[in-house]
Amino acid sequence: ILNVEQSPQSLHVQEGDSTNFTCSFPSSNFYALHWYRWETAKSPEALFVMTLNGDEKKKGRISATLNTKEGYSYLYIKGSQPEDSATYLCALYSGGSNYKLTFGKGTLLTVNP
Amino acid sequence: GAGVSQTPSNKVTEKGKYVELRCDPISGHTALYWYRQSLGQGPEFLIYFQGTGAADDSGLPNDRFFAVRPEGSVSTLKIQRTERGDSAVYLCASSLKGNHEQYFGPGTRLTVT
Numbered sequence: 001i002l003n004v005e006q007s008p009q010s011l012h013v014q015e016g017d018s019t020n021f022t023c024s025f026p027s028s029n030f031y032a033l034h035w036y037r038w039e040t041a042k043s044p045e046a047l048f049v050m051t052l053n054g055d056e057k058k059k060g061r062i063s064a065t066l067n068t069k070e071g072y073s074y075l076y077i078k079g080s081q082p083e084d085s086a087t088y089l090c091a092l093y094s095g096g097s098n099y100k101l102t103f104g105k106g107t108l109l110t111v112n113p
Numbered sequence: 114g115a116g117v118s119q120t121p122s123n124k125v126t127e128k129g130k131y132v133e134l135r136c137d138p139i140s141g142h143t144a145l146y147w148y149r150q151s152l153g154q155g156p157e158f159l160i161y162f163q164g165t166g167a168a169d170d171s172g173l174p175n176d177r178f179f180a181v182r183p184e185g186s187v188s189t190l191k192i193q194r195t196e197r198g199d200s201a202v203y204l205c206a207s208s209l210k211g212n213h214e215q216y217f218g219p220g221t222r223l224t225v226t
Contacts, residue, residue: 004155032213043116044204044217089155093213098169099144101213103155 002029004092006104013080014112020076021107023090027071032093034101035064035075039086047075047088080111115139117218119205125224126195134190134221138207145188146215147180148204156204162188163211195225 005024013019025033032051036044048057053068061078077084087108091101118137126132138145143164148156158172164185173180177195182188192199202222206215 006155034213036217041122041219043219046214046216049214091155097211098158098161098171099146099208099211099213099215100158100161100169100172101148101156101215103148103157105153105155 002026002092002094002102004090004102004104006088006090006107008107009105010108010110012110012112015080015082017080017111018076018078019080019109020074021088021109022072022074023104024072025090025092026094027068029094030068030071030092031095033066033073034091034093035073036089036091037086038089038106044089077109080109082111082113085109085111117205117207117216119203119218119221121221122219123222123224125226127226128195128197130195132192132195132223134192134203134223136188136190136205136207136218138186138188138205139216140186142207142209142216143185144208144211144215145182146206146208147188147190148206149201150204150220151198151201156202159190161211168211192223195223197225199223200225 035047038044050066055066087106089106091103145162147159150156161169202220206217
């Protein structure tokens with residue numbers, strides 16, 4: 001059973017603060033790492049797909065890094081805005097013909113205006 | 114274009130009743146996945162369809178759960194004799210062929226009273 005862990009479980013920040021959270025996964029079972037943003041009553045939105053050790057990806061104020069040797073990924077949000085409030089999920093794809101994603105429990109981010 | 118849609122968005126049912134949850138994938142996507150997010154957990158894989166056939170149903174928790182995709186497009190997840198532990202958000206995703214890059218619907222929130 002693959003264990004994908006996310007921390008912290010929840011986070012409250014003020015508008016304008018920068019923040020980051022962590023996803024850790026078994027380094028021996030790695031093919032790709034996905035980050036999703038999930039707002040209540042909406043579809044989970046794909047943020048990044050990361051496959052290479054040392055990958056850094058950026059989308060506006062959000063960026064992510066990947067370390068496959070030690071089994072972790074960081075998601076950073078610069079200058080948080082209230083609209084960034086959501087649950088951020090990471091999901092591991094460890095290969096296999098069923099394309100199953102193994103998700104962490106998510107980090108619930110609340111940005112206070 | 115249209116994304117993955119799921120109906121109903123919310124379903125409340127009594128213990129012991131039968132429910133059906135529907136998923137309309139993105140047009141042209143041959144692969145379809147069902148996941149379930151129980152309270153406090155990340156989404157967990159249930160079943161993967163390639164075309165009309167269930168390529169992997171190893172995540173279905175027991176024989177009360179069944180899913181079909183008779184024409185290779187719309188899928189229905191069927192739950193018999195619902196139990197309170199079935200309460201969760203049921204997410205559907207689709208992809209072009211089999212792919213770990215999956216597009217999610219907004220989910221159906223099932224509450225069993």
